[in-house]
Amino acid sequence: MNQKKVLIITYYWPPAGGPGVQRWLKFVKYLPDFGIEPIVYIPENPSYPLLDEKLLADVSDTTIILKNKIFEPYALASFLSKNKTKKLGAGIITQKKKQSFVEKAMLWVRGNLFIPDARVFWVKPSVKYLKKYIQEHNIETIITTGPPHSLHLIGLDLKKQLNINWIADFRDPWTTIGYHKELKLSKWASAKHKSLEKEVMNTCDTILVTSPTTKTEFESITNKPIEVITNGYDVEKIERKPLDENFTLAHIGSFLSERNPQILWESLSELILENENFAKHFKLKLIGAVSKEVLLSISEYKLNDFVQNLGYVSHDEALVHQRSSQVLLLIEIDSEDTKCIIPGKLFEYMVSERPILAIGPKDSDFENIIRQTNTGVFYQYHEKNELKNQILTYFNHYLDKNLKVHAVGLQQFSRKSLTEKLAGVLIQKG
Numbered sequence: 001m002n003q004k005k006v007l008i009i010t011y012y013w014p015p016a017g018g019p020g021v022q023r024w025l026k027f028v029k030y031l032p033d034f035g036i037e038p039i040v041y042i043p044e045n046p047s048y049p050l051l052d053e054k055l056l057a058d059v060s061d062t063t064i065i066l067k068n069k070i071f072e073p074y075a076l077a078s079f080l081s082k083n084k085t086k087k088l089g090a091g092i093i094t095q096k097k098k099q100s101f102v103e104k105a106m107l108w109v110r111g112n113l114f115i116p117d118a119r120v121f122w123v124k125p126s127v128k129y130l131k132k133y134i135q136e137h138n139i140e141t142i143i144t145t146g147p148p149h150s151l152h153l154i155g156l157d158l159k160k161q162l163n164i165n166w167i168a169d170f171r172d173p174w175t176t177i178g179y180h181k182e183l184k185l186s187k188w189a190s191a192k193h194k195s196l197e198k199e200v201m202n203t204c205d206t207i208l209v210t211s212p213t214t215k216t217e218f219e220s221i222t223n224k225p226i227e228v229i230t231n232g233y234d235v236e237k238i239e240r241k242p243l244d245e246n247f248t249l250a251h252i253g254s255f256l257s258e259r260n261p262q263i264l265w266e267s268l269s270e271l272i273l274e275n276e277n278f279a280k281h282f283k284l285k286l287i288g289a290v291s292k293e294v295l296l297s298i299s300e301y302k303l304n305d306f307v308q309n310l311g312y313v314s315h316d317e318a319l320v321h322q323r324s325s326q327v328l329l330l331i332e333i334d335s336e337d338t339k340c341i342i343p344g345k346l347f348e349y350m351v352s353e354r355p356i357l358a359i360g361p362k363d364s365d366f367e368n369i370i371r372q373t374n375t376g377v378f379y380q381y382h383e384k385n386e387l388k389n390q391i392l393t394y395f396n397h398y399l400d401k402n403l404k405v406h407a408v409g410l411q412q413f414s415r416k417s418l419t420e421k422l423a424g425v426l427i428q429k430g
Helices: 019-034 053-058 082-089 101-112 120-137 150-162 178-183 189-203 212-218 261-276 275-283 293-299 315-322 345-350 365-373 385-401 415-428
Strands: 004-009 036-043 064-068 139-145 167-170 208-209 227-229 247-252 282-287 307-311 327-331 355-361 376-379
Touching: 004 120, 004 150, 004 415, 019 036, 019 053, 019 415, 036 101, 036 120, 036 415, 053 315, 064 120, 082 365, 120 150, 139 150, 150 167, 150 189, 150 365, 150 376, 167 189, 189 385, 208 415, 212 227, 247 315, 247 385, 261 282, 261 293, 275 282, 275 385, 282 315, 315 345, 327 345, 345 355, 355 365, 355 385, 365 376, 376 385
Parallel strands: 004 036, 004 139, 036 064, 139 167, 167 208, 208 227, 247 282, 247 327, 282 307, 327 355, 355 376
Antiparallel strands: none
């Protein structure tokens, strides 16, 4: 029986690191198990802000990978500030009051001249290349995944020219994602972004989103079918190391300026002063890129002596830390725009068998998942006393060697189960 062919158009692919690569890397890994042959189209010469060579091991030798050169204008800006250019590419946008003139200028260019983003110059050559390939290889379905949302414009043109079945996957929203407001958009640019967003959503055949809130938001823009397929966890062979001897609170992943949880730093500072035993055992592990604003707040609350700042590590190393840390921190920006964000690391946190301490906005989608799976606790930014008491409770359980969680219902979030759901959509729509 011949497998159904699906062409997946993505910017992020190994050796790219970070969360953006995980979703489709894992889908591609498991789709053949459900009678679907994935063909992956990626840039030949991308500018990835993070690299993780170990992820290449997840790519099967039999997977067809198509590559085509991309022109990215961020490279032209590197003579101004290589470090700042890299941060923009990684999505690390600092708060307005902290921005330099160069950062403001780059954000203005990014938002007003490159619509929807700086990968837009890849659209025309990709359409030309893929149109021929699709016709020669009898491809019936294409999938575009964003951000970068310019990749959806590739799908838009191919849909118009070939009337092919097109699924648009939104790992994050387009015009309502938090950093969109920071791009200093003119009225014309703002309208252009929204116009393209609407055209994409009303031209594709099916939309995939990663959270229920995003689905609700998109339903006000389009009547096209919208499927929620969250991110998830993979069953990975990770060396099991003993739990940290210290009472470690670990934050894994990018710690952006806007995620700076003052109530956490204040709670920890007070506990250190009030509880000599807590001060003796406590450590804060920071794994991944951490903004200057976050580090400054940590310093202001006199927590520097308790910090282990390990920087960016490979995905495998991050998984080891997840399983060996005492408590895992999950912080999201306190904003209406972030209620729909379900951090990809949440699912790996959930299977680490360590309690999650989460802070975010009210009615967050990831709050519901944490509560449903019994994998941790969630607090809003005004619940400082409750947060402090919970940290102390966790600490006392740690002293009693009884700090653990009893998770339920995790199987639905396994990468293989999620891929089965995706395969159902592909077969139904194909």
